[in-house]
Amino acid sequence: MKETAKIFDQIVQERRSVRVYDIEAEFDHEAVQRSIERAILAPNSSNMQLWEFYRIKSEEAKKQVAWMCMNQKAAKTAKELVVIVGRRDLWKKRQRALVQEMKRVYPDPYSKQAKRAMNYYENLIPKYYWSDWFGLWGMIKKCIYFFAGLKRPMIRHGNNADLRISVHKSAALAAQNFMMSMKAEGYDTCPMEGMDSLRIKRFLKLPRKAEVVMVIGCGPGAEGGIYSDRFRVPNSEVILEV
Known part of the structure; x- marks a missing residue:
């Protein structure tokens, strides 16, 4: 195995959905910017890049968006929230x-x-x-x-349903790039679908056809932020050969 593969394997193994962040720990906000810039290098359908990334940084904005995310701890304690938006209308x-x-x-x-x-x-x-x-x-x-x-x-x-799925798939690829990058930067993330997408859409003043794909909380993970051991079904059930 190449050394770069070993490094990537370590990042993949260490990435977990962390649901509680250390609000007292220092945080490099530039890591978020760097990670979004890496996210937009993700493959996407026809290279149309029908996505946008909104950084929720201010305490007041985070408080409001966290409430729209059902006050999940992954949102309430995050140093930043990143809202990924699908823009088929563009x-x-x-x-x-x-x-x-x-x-x-x-x-x-x-x-x-x-x-x-x-x-x-x-x-x-x-x-x-x-x-x-x-x-x-x-x-x-x-x-x-x-x-x-x-x-x-x-x-x-x-x-229309197919087009929506296509845009969301591309945005999800970018989201994974972002989360892997944040882990490489030494921080944790948690993608959230438990949210009021309509309220977030209005909060961001998005046009009618824009769609919130997911909200990602990020920051330095706190003790107890990972709720359980990782579980995956056996490889034999999902890795198949033809």
Whole structure:
């Protein structure tokens, strides 16, 4: 095993969901900034980066968001709270940025690579992310995928629910990067889904289509912050070979 793998294995093994933080211990808030910057390097669907990260730092803001997280100790005692938000509604802005990036990466517009990239971002991405109020386009896409899939492999997702799941999956990948980074920085984290996402959304003044994915508490773990030994079902039940 390479030395880098040993280090990563140690970080993975040591990362636990810590639910109580030491409010008296010192905390490097720049570690949060560094970890978010590492989080946004996570892989994500079509590199659309449909996410935002809100740092809840002030005592008053933390108190309010902790209340919206059902006053969990992981929220009440955290040095900072990071709210991860899915922004499917920003797809047009991200698409335009990626089109410009593809023009930079492939300066020859007639090359095979440029044509493939531009077709993907200028033609396919709008068809995938655009939606109407009644979801009719999503149903049409499902029908197209079904009939096309009778003869060849075909993606099967395309309605509003599928798009939401795709954005949340990408945000979750970034969240894991963030938590691994915080552990490498010497701090602990706890991802929370037990929250009033509507109230948090209003608190952050987010637009209607933005969605709160999760809230992550972070800080130096306190004694007793890990409630029990780690439990995982046997590897044989979840690691399968074909």
